[in-house]
Amino acid sequence: MFDDRTVRIIHILQDSFLPLLKAGITVTVPLAIISFILGLLLALATALARISGVKVLEGIARFYVWIIRGTPLLVQLFIIFYGLPAAGIIIDAWPGAIIGFSLNVGAYASETIRAAILSIPKGQWEAAYSVGMSYTQVLRRIILPQAARVSVPPLANSFISLVKDTSLAAAITLTEMFQVGQRITAATYEPLWLYIEVAFIYLMFCTVLSRLQNYLEAKLGRYVIK
């Protein structure tokens, strides 16, 4: 029925599935999740700085977004891991990767969050101020919960990109799923099929994320008319 080559490839794919999945679950997924959470906090701070009206804060935020968006993630990781040691700062692969990815998420997502905050009608700020809330209270209780709803789709885009971008961590010695795929390729000489298998696992992860996105959109949007 199947020729030798086919049988061989099927075996390779079967044997490699668990190691790949394991790398995905122990490295790719936690790396993406941790970086995304830290990145979101950074993005929030950056977005608030951008709209703070304080020139210095705005300038710093702008500069940060400009540098990070303007240069390749791989180079940023390189600088953190191979460049900083020259300045006496030695960061391990895991924290280095988390710092790099968080900085990246922080820059891109800050633009999303800024736009989302600005999209909330001014009347909401005023209504909240008029009951006597402070800036932080208004932000936390009134504005951010509403901004969250608007920003779920673009943030989901960012998260899904991040999951795949974590493969760059291999350049700084972190063996994530893609690298495991390449290892197996090195011994089996079937890059295309391995890549397809890796892509399939990414697709699984991203499908879960898309579901989560739909769930969040529905949950956060329960108070608006469809």
Next chain:
Amino acid sequence: MFDDRTVRIIHILQDSFLPLLKAGITVTVPLAIISFILGLLLALATALARISGVKVLEGIARFYVWIIRGTPLLVQLFIIFYGLPAAGIIIDAWPGAIIGFSLNVGAYASETIRAAILSIPKGQWEAAYSVGMSYTQVLRRIILPQAARVSVPPLANSFISLVKDTSLAAAITLTEMFQVGQRITAATYEPLWLYIEVAFIYLMFCTVLSRLQNYLEAKLGRYVIK
């Protein structure tokens, strides 16, 4: 004043600047621009399919976005370049890269454009219909010009990402700027400094894009109150 190593690095960076810039201008930039334009057309078609109300079209559009967003760009390029020949379809590096990047932009940007179209108040559709316009006329003359304004910032994000993602084209034998950097590294063994130089050139390109973004935002937004 400077030690030997420093002098050597300065020389390397000086000598490599023009070759890098040339690769950037002849490969990275045209690849990004062409892919982005084609990708936008695809994104528009996909977004329209998603909101068409025709189940089949919606299904196809959803599937396309799901697959492309869910799998790594590198794998997509691999399949186009190394996988399709097995099916008898041989596409050269340039068209292969353009297809891959366009498909990618198409998927991500379609979500942006869809959201932008949906954000235009229903009243605009109705006012346009009420003067007797057809669906296409309304879309072209009334809705898209307004949607363009809303979608400039996220699309600029996508474009800026794309400029840097073009470095993946090296995997399918297209020698773009990053690859040239790696070549020079191969002879000079200064990857970190070369990477920083490459990053600097990307930053130049992306700064131009950011300017363009600001210009477009201002131009398309001239009819709204600040």
Next chain:
Amino acid sequence: MIKIKELYKSFGEAQILKGINLEVAKGETTVIIGPSGSGKTTLLRCINLLEIPTSGFVSVASKALAFKEGVQHTQKDIIELRKNTGMVFQGFHLFPHMTVLENVMEGQITVLKRSKDAAREMALSLLNKVGLKEKSLAYPYQLSGGQQQRVAIARAMAMEPAVLLFDEPTSALDPELAVEVLKVMKDLAQEGMTMVVVTHKMSFARDVANKVVFVDGGLILEEGSPEQIFSNPKHERTKLFLSMLDD
């Protein structure tokens, strides 16, 4: 000019219009009043087919269409009937990315295929009529609500429709700004424009309407001259409703 017979409209389960019969003669102004949710807006939208009636018969000027469940009319038929009507919305809905002049020219160029010059000339003369010629190059956001609504009227008139439909054209406006819009509408009525106006501005109805129609629960409960309806309503429901409008 308008003839509507046994018009029914449901949204899903909810039946909103329950058999409307209405005739509007050429050159006449009909005012529709009625409580919130009674179906006034839906009725107007069914006349210019922004909503497709569930069943019934609608004719405007020379074009007539009959609706039944399961029967779909072509895009072309719908646009043709729609071209006989012009609509002015409560929320103005000007095209924000076009100047005032472009707003009034747009439909002429894309739909009527007029030349740019002809369209501009027509637009300027209409803007002059609504007193906004000097605002031609402004964008909508630079206008007050009253000015925006007058542009919307000019935009609708530029298509030279047989009938103008107004859905609460002044209810989003301050009393002062409403006055200028009502004046333009009054002028149009006097020039013999056929108009159907949903409004609660009773003074307008009294001064301008040839006929007042009271809609309640998706049906025309009562119709007649303004004097008849305002001074001598037949139904308790009408009386009660009118009592709420007295300022």
Next chain:
Amino acid sequence: MIKIKELYKSFGEAQILKGINLEVAKGETTVIIGPSGSGKTTLLRCINLLEIPTSGFVSVASKALAFKEGVQHTQKDIIELRKNTGMVFQGFHLFPHMTVLENVMEGQITVLKRSKDAAREMALSLLNKVGLKEKSLAYPYQLSGGQQQRVAIARAMAMEPAVLLFDEPTSALDPELAVEVLKVMKDLAQEGMTMVVVTHKMSFARDVANKVVFVDGGLILEEGSPEQIFSNPKHERTKLFLSMLDD
């Protein structure tokens, strides 16, 4: 209860309020009328410091602040004065992501630091008062405009402010829905709430106001009892303005 002296407010170059002097006694209802753009909204916003006056003196209940160019008051002072006022907006501005009950509880919990139970009890009793107890668990989008505005009133009252400020609370509402909001406001006035209301509902002013203030061009042109102002205005400008409001 409210004392305003020589209040000036400019936006950039444009001077909007040009020396307002106004006193509102405890338990009284003051109605502000005036043409669009005259500064009515700006005046209200200066009373609860959503806008910071350029100069002048504002006192509400026990708290007073004097403003001068170059002098900045602390966030704390501003919030303290603001707490003495409650504001009801033309556009309601309910918090869309919270239920009706949560809308009314929110300020009590975050600002007044009441316990959840106490806040809920207070909220329910206020919602009962505005006739919306059974809508407690609905979201704002599920309510009609009139219902939303009544929730907004309950939300403002929950902070037990010394004064309630209303900025055209019914102008976004259909006449029918306006009636229910005006009724709630009337009840409040009768219970002795101190209120400042910008409105063009003349019947409300006639029935409820202790004082009517006519603002034009950033100044108080004329003030007096409703009879005085409506039947016997001193200024031509007031007369002209009132003539536009007659329905």
Next chain:
Amino acid sequence: GSNVNKQDSNASPAPDTTAKSESLLDTIQAEGKIRFGTEGTYAPFTFHDSTGKLTGFDVEIAEEIAKRLGVEAEFIETKWDGMFAGLDAKRFDAIANEVSIRPDRLEKYDFSDTYIVSKAVLIVQESNNEMKDFAGLKGKKAAQSLTSNLADIAKANGAEIVQIDGFNQAIDLLAAGRVDATINDSLSFLDLKKQKPELPIKVVAEQQDAAQMGIMFNKGNEELVDAVNKALAEMKADGTYLKISEKWFGTDVSK
């Protein structure tokens, strides 16, 4: 006498104040481990076996060296670019990754003595009967990784270089007919043929002594280089090297 043993390094006082002057070899022995940078994706030299364990010829040689230094070998896997950057940044002490000893590299780095000599082979599609020797490359497309000296051979023979990341990709390009040939290490080719005998490719020419590979170090670590050279010499002398070489290649690859 640069082979400092453990007792020596233990004897050195207050290591934190003299850390700067302490040699890398001292540090390695103090910590009890030597860190090698390696790709882990280059069979049969440095790769992961079917159980996922890092292994291969270079890996075993490196382990043997570590044993003879009296320390553990730790492998840090990274990409080719990260390899040089990592050595620069002292993320690891040496590289064991089939790095060929070349004059340009010697400007910036030090190498151990040669531990493997590679033969370059010219690989073409099975159906290709035109190209018979390296000279036949003239004007043809050859897939080469630019970081290897194999690219130099291709260039010297007049081939147009298609740049690739690794051997696998070269084979893909060749199989897809996107290039005419690739020059590679004969040992890699043999391993590939073992894994995928059905591949329609063949060797048409071989070049002796194409390159000499060594362990690579940052400059200024003479003590460590000497110690490694000593270990290499010992293992060649006592037969350990031959055992490893025969295990992976069935022959002695040191000549």
